Amino acid sequence: MATINALDFTVKIDDFRRVKVVEKTYSGKLLPNQVLLEIDQFSFTSNNITYGVVGKQMNYWKFFPTQSSYGIIPVWGLANVVISNHPDVQVGQRFYGYYPMSSHLLVTVNNVGSKGFVDNTKHRQALPSIYNFYVNTEQDPTFTPETEKLISIFRPLFVTSFLIDAHLAEQNFYKTSQILITSASSKTAQALACLLAFRKKKNALNWNLLGLTSKRNMEFVGQLEWYDQVMSYDSIAQLNSNEKFVVIDFSGNHNTQFQLQRFLNKNLVYNCLVGLVDWQNLEGENPLPEKGEFFFAPTHAEKRREEWGVSGFQQKIGIAWLQFMEVVQSTISIKEHIGVQELEKLYSDMLNGKIDPKYGNIVSLNRMNKRL
Incomplete structure (x- = not known):
């Protein structure tokens, strides 16, 4: 041959x-x-x-x-x-x-x-x-000529988002009133925002979901309609530092992390480090007060498999995935x-x-x- x-x-x-x-x-x-x-x-x-x-x-x-x-x-x-x-x-x-x-x-x-x-x-x-x-x-059956490309783009990222959503729910969202997602236009952030919006509506939860993004992407992020509020990176000082915050960081930008940690201080109750979208700005002059907690999806996936069983894990992801697929096709x-x-x-x-x-x-x- x-x-x-x-x-x-x-x-x-x-x-x-x-x-x-x-x-x-x-x-x-x-x-x-x-x-x-x-x-x-x-x-x-x-x-x-x-x-x-x-x-x-x-x-x-x-x-x-x-x-x-x-x-x-x-x-x-x-x-x-x-x-x-x-x-x-x-x-x-x-x-x-x-x-x-x-x-x-x-x-x-x-x-x-x-x-x-x-x-x-x-x-x-x-x-x-x-x-x-x-x-x-x-x-x-989810793989069809119409869905294959969306699956390639979103499914691996969706699993990470699903696991973050499950973790936050398990922790009762750290009793926060504000959930802030950086790099809000990124695909993983989109999936997480969608899941959180679904959960918030279904359970009548009262926290506020904020998307932090660059000025050029604010219009796009706002059109997604999953975030309660969209802000640019230069608006961090406008956050209400008297309220408790969960931060889900997909950016990895050192200066953004420094500003959030310093400004929110003790009211930053959970700082979840996920992505490194802004890979050129991972370091800065000012040392971070705290580093936050790195979210490693495979470890959380193994935990959920043990808790729910393999079939239960797959079923829960499958249900959430189909809901996401119904809405994401019109956004991309x-x-x-x-x-x-x-x-x-x-x-x-x-x-x-x-x-x-x-x-x-x-x-x-x-x-x-x-x-x-």
């Missing part, structure tokens, strides 16, 4: 602005239980930049190793089986999951079931299991990027904060001759 040409989009680990496209080949003859997937499409959001920023601390660089001093940022997307040496995985099957920014991925299949399989490649065995499962889209437009050059442009724009939040970005490195 002929070899298959492939490529990886890699970034310099200590300088994200330096990228390199690595060409390689796969043999048509695979080892037992190996499967070669052709990555059809993947989403790219600010969450993927966070994967890179914390890649070393959180072992994200270990999922898809490449040349020394370079890394492959993980993404979420869909791929088709092009070669299979596993009896229960067939050529043509389609799987959703955690992929490299690449044209192909070679996996070692284990624990095959009707819903999917686990990649048991040696270097992935010690990494969080939530990232190693690949969903068979034929067995999941899909923007498609084909080939390496368009990916490089998207990646650069994301690094520099030049992304319009009304778009959801989908990338394909394999569809050079036709549009998605």
